[in-house]
Amino acid sequence: MLRRTAATVTLVVTLTAGWALPTPPAHAAVTPCSRGTVALTFDDGPHARSTPRVLDVLAGRRVKATFFQVGSMVAANPAVARRVHADGHVLANHTYRHENLTRLGNADIRRTIDRTNRAIVGIGAPKPTLVRPPYGATSTRVRDVISGMGMRQLLWDVDPQDWRSGRSAATIRDLVLRGLRDGAVVLLHDASANVDRSIAALPAIIDGARSRGYCLGTLDQAGRVVPPVPAARIDDVEVTEGAAGTKRSAVLTVRLSEPTSRAVSIDWTTVDGSAVAGEDYKAASGTLTIPRGATRGTIKVTVRGDDLDEPNERFTIRLRSPAGVTLARAKARVTILDDDPPAASTKADASAERDAGEGAADTAQTPDAPADADVPTGAPTEDGDAATGATAEEDVQEADDDSGAPTGPATEASDAGTGGDP
Numbered sequence: 040m041l042r043r044t045a046a047t048v049t050l051v052v053t054l055t056a057g058w059a060l061p062t063p064p065a066h067a068a069v070t071p072c073s074r075g076t077v078a079l080t081f082d083d084g085p086h087a088r089s090t091p092r093v094l095d096v097l098a099g100r101r102v103k104a105t106f107f108q109v110g111s112m113v114a115a116n117p118a119v120a121r122r123v124h125a126d127g128h129v130l131a132n133h134t135y136r137h138e139n140l141t142r143l144g145n146a147d148i149r150r151t152i153d154r155t156n157r158a159i160v161g162i163g164a165p166k167p168t169l170v171r172p173p174y175g176a177t178s179t180r181v182r183d184v185i186s187g188m189g190m191r192q193l194l195w196d197v198d199p200q201d202w203r204s205g206r207s208a209a210t211i212r213d214l215v216l217r218g219l220r221d222g223a224v225v226l227l228h229d230a231s232a233n234v235d236r237s238i239a240a241l242p243a244i245i246d247g248a249r250s251r252g253y254c255l256g257t258l259d260q261a262g263r264v265v266p267p268v269p270a271a272r273i274d275d276v277e278v279t280e281g282a283a284g285t286k287r288s289a290v291l292t293v294r295l296s297e298p299t300s301r302a303v304s305i306d307w308t309t310v311d312g313s314a315v316a317g318e319d320y321k322a323a324s325g326t327l328t329i330p331r332g333a334t335r336g337t338i339k340v341t342v343r344g345d346d347l348d349e350p351n352e353r354f355t356i357r358l359r360s361p362a363g364v365t366l367a368r369a370k371a372r373v374t375i376l377d378d379d380p381p382a383a384s385t386k387a388d389a390s391a392e393r394d395a396g397e398g399a400a401d402t403a404q405t406p407d408a409p410a411d412a413d414v415p416t417g418a419p420t421e422d423g424d425a426a427t428g429a430t431a432e433e434d435v436q437e438a439d440d441d442s443g444a445p446t447g448p449a450t451e452a453s454d455a456g457t458g459g460d461p
């Protein structure tokens with residue numbers, strides 16, 4: 040019995056797998072960056088004509104890469120090297136005259152590497168920490184000499200031999216895409232006799248890597264592949280305040296310039312403007328975490344309603360302490376739109392707390408408030424939820440954020456785009 044059951048299960052699994060395997064969608068929707076990060080590296084430049092074309096492709100697709108530069112080429116084409124640096128790429132060391140380091144004595148190894156470092160520093164880039172020996176020709180001795188200079192030897196994982204005469208763009212592309220895995224370093228050339236094909240393959244390499252769920256990153260000083268560091272922006276928002284005793288959520292969206300392969304986090308806090316915490320909105324702070332592959336998250340802050348006819352009021356959400364992300368726009372304004380009619384034309388509830396004049400017919404709960412005072416109606420004490428009346432439901436857009444947790448942060452991270460966009 041047991042055996043038969045097991046056999047049945049096995050059969051089902053086999054059939055399911057057999058059914059699924061032959062028909063994967065050509066490019067199933069893959070979460071961006073979900074497979075990790077790979078690094079594109081370009082050797083043998085900077086070249087006066089071909090390197091700018093490589094830079095144009097990278098810039099057009101917002102890719103940062105690492106350039107292993109030949110010192111004599113830097114000296115010959117300093118403006119190109121400067122642009123490589125200005126475009127945000129990493130400059131690394133590929134010796135001064137593309138020497139085979141295994142054929143040099145230790146002093147000459149140090150000399151060619153040091154001279155290249157000086158050329159790169161000379162165009163305004165940081166002193167390189169990575170050395171790629173030409174031809175990949177190295178040895179324990181060569182590696183130790185490099186280490187002794189406080190630098191690190193870095194080779195590659197994926198080599199489509201794009202420099203080979205006649206190697207087609209399609210072949211270069213296929214060899215690169217086939218070799219990708221998380222953390223892979225891809226060797227390409229921005230100067231070679233076959234560079235036209237390398238450049239022709241580049242857009243398809245970038246798009247293909249991304250469609251397979253890889254981010255394109257650079258190398259850090261230790262030679263590790265670093266995920267992209269997106270820029271975050273928070274948008275202004277307007278929210279209509281609602282009636283006294285009700286609460287609404289101001290939902291602020293934080294957008295990243297691109298997806299990345301690690302979660303990023305940003306602290307946030309509310310800051311008073313003409314709107315005052317505890318009266319017009321609920322003070323809050325927290326940490327927004329945007330998951331890997333996502334490009335947006337939301338922050339929710341509770342806005343309190345009142346029945347006072349008053350100007351629109353504002354407060355600020357400020358972002359800080361970004362991790363894995365830079366801040367391109369770190370402050371957003373929340374405008375609370377007043378929805379109360381002027382006193383003279385009011386009827387029903389709005390009239391009660393405006394002026395004693397006609398007598399408070401409807402509600403007895405509201406303390407007498409001067410016309411332009413900021414006393415929060417119905418909420419005489421702290422920042423709690425006491426003001427929530429029985430009529431609040433229809434105005435509470437987000438039912439969760441403050442029930443039962445009077446002072447907790449109202450953070451929520453999501454890229455789903457569902458939820459509370461106003």
Ligand SMILES: [Zn+2]
Nearest residue numbers: 082083173174
């Ligand atoms: Zn080379």
